Amino acid sequence: MSTLAIRYSTLRDGFTLFGILFYIQVITFVLGLGGAASFGDINKDLEGNVANQICGLITLLVPLFFFIRNKVFLSKTFYRSNFFMLLFLLCVIASIGWSHDPMLSFKRFIAMLSMVFFAGFIAYNYSLEKITFMLGCAIGMAALIGLILAVVMPDVAFLSGGIRDGAFKGIFAEKNAGARLNAIAILLLLPMIRRRNHWALFCAFFSLVAILLAQSATGVALIVSGTISYWYFLTLIRLRVNHSPLMFLGCTLLYLLVCLFLYSNFAVLLEMAGRDPSLTDRTLIWELLGPFIDGQFLKGYGFGAFWSSPDADGFITRWGYIGNAHSGYVETLLNGGVIQLTALALMFGEALLKQYRAVTANQTAQFRASALVIIGLFAVTNYVAYVIPNYRSAEFLVFCTLALSFRHHLAVYPATSASACVWQSTAARFSQRVTQGEPPVPNQAPPSVDSVCVVIPMYNGADSIEQTLASLVGQTRLPDHVIVIDDGSTDDGPQRVRNFVAPFRLTLLQQTNEGQASARNHGIRHSQETFVAMLDADDQWHPQKLELQLALYEELSRQGRPVGLIDCYAQVNYSDGRRQLDNRRKSGRHFYDFIHANVVNGVSTALVRREVIMQLGGFDASLRYSEDRYMWTRIAEHWEVHTVPQVLLERTVNGGNMTAQPKKYYQNKIHFIEVYLARYSEMLSQQQRIDFVLGNHTDFLEAFSRRGEHDQVLGVYRRMLECSWQALIFANGKPTLRYLYARARTWRKATASTPAH
Structure with a gap:
């Protein structure tokens, strides 16, 4: 009986697409369920509908199962990295206890938690480059659907009556919310637009058309201010100002001073745009809600419970039901008082600080700058619109996706025990002597799916090769095959390799002196194993290196990640006694990072699938310097690069390196x-x-x-x-x-x- 095999990555991408379409209201619209709220019907708004609740539960339970399976909640780093967002959620939970309508508050908390969990699922499974591109394109395609709807069903796509008659809203329930979301989509796509990505240009164009048809000054203001801000930070990155924390901080403070100046003159700017500078409707709403806020200043009415409380009855009777306070900060005061507002401010600060630190660390800085600008704009627009923490707003999904961060830690295994060392020494007695470049045996069993060949180029390495091989004997997961390539040595290094007794298959290949790239290619061509691990003849591995790298590769493969290279941290020991920690961390697409530096922590840290290297044609033998950086760049062009965040290599730098002999x-x-x-x-x-x-x-x-x-x-x-x-x-x-x-x-x-x- 045949079975249909579905890859995990297919299920992951399908679920992600479903969740994004649900939260940007495409599914809701297609099913004819209306917008996120019906502002004229309080009962419908407060009760919600079954279809939305089912979709929301799916986006809660699937990520919850995923996080439990991957032991996310057992990671201390998860709690440290997202402390203030978790604190905000705890404040919301606490508000249920004193809520005027506990069941309503609980339902709305579950709805918000569903969005947060789904955002976490995206943040865990995709790199920032993919997240911004995916969300931006999805929103742009939603704008395209709305524009098609404007041609087919104009009475649905455009508002009719009132001062906003003829304004475009597309598939969204409220035209300003749709315009803001389309503006955010354009800002998300800015890094890819700079690279002239056709899909980014295509989707951004439709978002821009939707904003113009919506006649939304807010949307235009977001695009203009966001683009200028992104250009400013991008200029700082181009000039490498972000490499100097003090200079970058000074430039950021200058930027904030300009923003404060513009804010102090926002009335003039609104008049220039032909808008009412007094924000009459909103300020009137806030004045009317002021007494209710003062009455429950500390704790509020409970999350989402004000509009069902007795205090709101008089307001609704006189002014009608308006759904929310038209300000995220005012609504938060109503929901949870000053306690919840403080937690919200800290959550904003944490999200901004994460992106700011990533920019200064030059971690995909162009995309991080875009995320920094978008989160800053959320903090501003939340003053005049209910954006954060509005679980009905796709803007809150974007915020959570950019604000949450995960680090995929592996379990730390104990070092090699004494009994293991005894076993290894016993196995060594029964191991075969090194073979002299024997050809592969035609009828031997194929290598296992996780078999590893260690390739060691050697030139006059007699003083260190035995220590290097000994570090392989001490591995908690022994290599299946070790190939040493003698690159025309004139010392007795080859003889020392022949005399070495190892508990694994050890092969010595010899060639005239052609350089390390040629030597590595010789060894890789001779190997048959699934993985190739690079190792220089004067470096030593820590005992857990292969075990932890293979475990990380297996974990990422289960997630469907296209992994090309697994790296680790390295301790560099210089001949003059200096020590340096190379701890550049990678987790995803890093092609453009190699423009500035070789971000792999050393040749001897790399574990690569053999088929990846063979597909690229091996190392460029014409290069006698930086041949490894060129190979890693080519791998990063097509595959992801990830790092085990532990020091697993002792690397020796002697007097023959570039620093000592630059000429x-x-x-x-x-x-x-x-x-x-x-x-x-x-x-x-x-x-x-x-x-x-x-x-x-x-x-x-x-x-x-x-x-x-x-x-x-x-x-x-x-x-x-x-x-x-x-x-x-x-x-x-x-x-x-x-x-x-x-x-x-x-x-x-x-x-x-x-x-x-």
């Missing part, structure tokens, strides 16, 4: 730049190409400067200026300062050597 490697670096740009020039913007070239030259300029090779500093800086004038201000002007210092020293040297007349 030896500089021409190789120039060749790397040429190869990289030949492949990726069309994919990068002009600014990204400039950043790439200047960044690579800066590394060597600093190395030459530290060694006092001032003539070389002058030559490198001239190359940087030939690339762009931005060399003057690149890296906060440090290359320029080093150039001026080198120029002064060479001038002084020339003056001192000139004989006096």
Whole structure:
């Protein structure tokens, strides 16, 4: 009997699409259930409807099952990273206890919790790049549906009667809410619009048309202010100001001062836009609700319970039912008093701080800048509209998705026990001696699905190769095959490999000296295992490296993630006694991060599927420097890169590296730049190409400067200026300062050597 196999990723993406369509009201509209609320019918609004409740429960229970299965609630990091959002939810739960209508408050809390859990499901399963693109395109397509509806059923898509007669609302129940959401969609898509992504341009266009037809000044204001703010922060990122926390903080404070100035003159701006500067309707509502807020200032009426309380009866009898206070902050005071309002402010602050810190850490900074601007705009628009925490608003879904953060931690296993070491030494006695590059046995069993081959290029590594191999013997999960490639060594390193007794299959391959890229390719071609783990001949792994990396790969594969490379943290030990922790963390798509640096923590940290490397044709053997960065970039172009957040490598840096001998490697670096740009020039913007070239030259300029090779500093800086004038201000002007210092020293040297007349 045949069975239909469905991948987890298909189910995940299908559920995500269902939830997004539900929360942006596409499903609600198609089913003919009306908008999120019927403002003219209090009973319908308070009771809700069965179909919405069922859809809401689905978006609650599926993520809840997912989080329990992945032990999210057992992670301390989850609580630390989302502390103030969890605190806000606790305040809402507490308000049920003193609510005027506890059952109504409970139902509305469950509805809000459904949206928060669904947002968490998205944040856990997708990278920020995918989240912004996915949400922006979904909202843009909803705008397109509304525009099609305007042609087919104009009486449904446009408002009729009143001062807003003829304004476009599309599939949304309220035209201003739809306009705000379309504006947010455009801001979400800005990073992809900069890359000229056709889908982003397509969806943003329809969102813009919907805003213009809605005649919404709020929507236009959000687009203008959001785009200008994003451009401002993007300029700071281009100039690498975000690499200096103090400078970036100063520029941010300057931006906030400008915003405060504009806010103090908002009445003039509204008059220029032809709008009532007094916000008459809203201010009147807030004045009428003032006595009720003062009466329950500390605790409020309970979440969502004010409009069903006796105090609201008089207001509704005289002024009619308006659904909410038309301000997220005023509505929060009604729901939970100053306690809940304080928690809301802290939640906003936490969300802004997360994105701000991510921008300064240069973690997908362009997308983080967009998220930072959007959350800031939510904080502003929440003053004149009920946005946060409105569980009926798709804007709240966007906020929660950007505000929540997860880190996929693995269980920490104990180090190798004494009994395990005894077993390994016993196994070593029965293991076969190293083989001399034997061909694969045709009839041997195929490798297991998680088999690992460790590839070790070696050139004159006699002093360290035995320690390196010993670190493999100590692995809690032994490799299936280890291949050492002798790259034309002149010492007795190959003989030491032959004499090494190992509890795994050990192969020695030999070739003339052709470089590490060629040696790695030789070993990878000879391997048959599923995974290839890179290891240099003078590095050592911690005992749990393979076990934890394979466990992370298995976990991500179950989620349907397209993983190309698993990294880990590394402890770098320099020959002069200095120590450095390389802890760059990756979790998703990181292609554009490689423009600025090699964000993999070392060659010996990488675990890659063999088929990925073979599909890319192996390492570029023409490169004698940065060949690993080029390979990781090509992997990141098509697959995700993830990191085990633990130090699992001891890396040794001796006197033969670039820092000690920059002149030896500089021409190789120039060749790397040429190869990289030949492949990726069309994919990068002009600014990204400039950043790439200047960044690579800066590394060597600093190395030459530290060694006092001032003539070389002058030559490198001239190359940087030939690339762009931005060399003057690149890296906060440090290359320029080093150039001026080198120029002064060479001038002084020339003056001192000139004989006096």
